[in-house]
Amino acid sequence: MTTLLVADDHPLFRDAIGAVIAAGLPGSRLLEADSLARALTEAERHAAALDLLLLDLGLPDAAGLDGLARLRAAHPMLPVAILSAEQDRRTVLEAIEMGAVGYIPKSTPRDDLLAALERILEGQLYLPPEIMRRPPRPATRKPPNEAMLVSRLTRLTDKQLEVLEGLSRGASNKAIARDLDIAETTVKTHVSAILRRLGVQSRVQAVLLAGELDLPAYLAEHRPR
The missing domain is CATH 3.40.50.2300 (Response regulator)
Structure with a gap:
């Protein structure tokens, strides 16, 4: 059985992601946490069974990527993917460099979200293409290097x-x-x-x-x- 934990302080979003996972990943189990403290507790309690933690960057007791840093320190072997409305390219790359196994914008369509989760659960890194793709530079502008x-x-x-x-x-x-x-x-x-x-x-x-x-x-x- 695949076990996931979603850490998000919005109950409606937890319900929505739960419905997506139940429909697209049948047989999986979804745990919930509304704060980083609760996520840390749940991760410790289910350490042997937990396959993936989905972390929002807007938790009330963690600012930005601080929650990811604390989870990585407490549970270095636990795969953590960011699931956030924040779509700044620098934040995405910093999260990956800090050890996140993926970064999924909350605006991701249902089918793409499931594909991203499946990729991560297979051990692949997921980077959102629309964030990674840079806009074309003007023809006259060349990087100095x-x-x-x-x-x-x-x-x-x-x-x-x-x-x-x-x-x-x-x-x-x-x-x-x-x-x-x-x-x-x-x-x-x-x-x-x-x-x-x-x-x-x-x-x-x-x-x-x-x-x-x-x-x-x-x-x-x-x-x-």
Whole structure:
């Protein structure tokens, strides 16, 4: 049985997420907490059975990402995903760097929410594509370190660039494998090579680096005709 805990101080939202999970993840169990203190207590009580904690950033006894930090300190092995109305890109990336396994905006449509939960429960990182996607830069504006970034991207093979493009969209390894018609284990190998060749430590850092350039435009310009 899959056991989830939602920590949110709005009863109507807890009811709504409970209905979504009951319909889309049959057989699962949903625990509830209306404060960080209660979430910590429930996490301790159900430590052996809990598969995922969904954390709102607006709890009355935790400001911003402080709740995530305290949960990570108390339960470092517990997967925690943010489920919040806050959609600032910097907050999303900071949460992931702090150890969150996903970031789901509360505005996410029902089907996409279920897909995100399934991805996280499968052990994949979930990043919301609409937040990760940067608006196009004006043609006249170039980043001062563009030459350095281009030089890093040129270290990647064509296939690795396609995998990086998938990561930048927030796609899971499984989705990238399906899109590129390759094995999921091959995607994992490519991801490891991408991190090594870009000189970064995580998928998020690779996405950040790619975000400094318009990656689709780079691919269109440099991919062989």
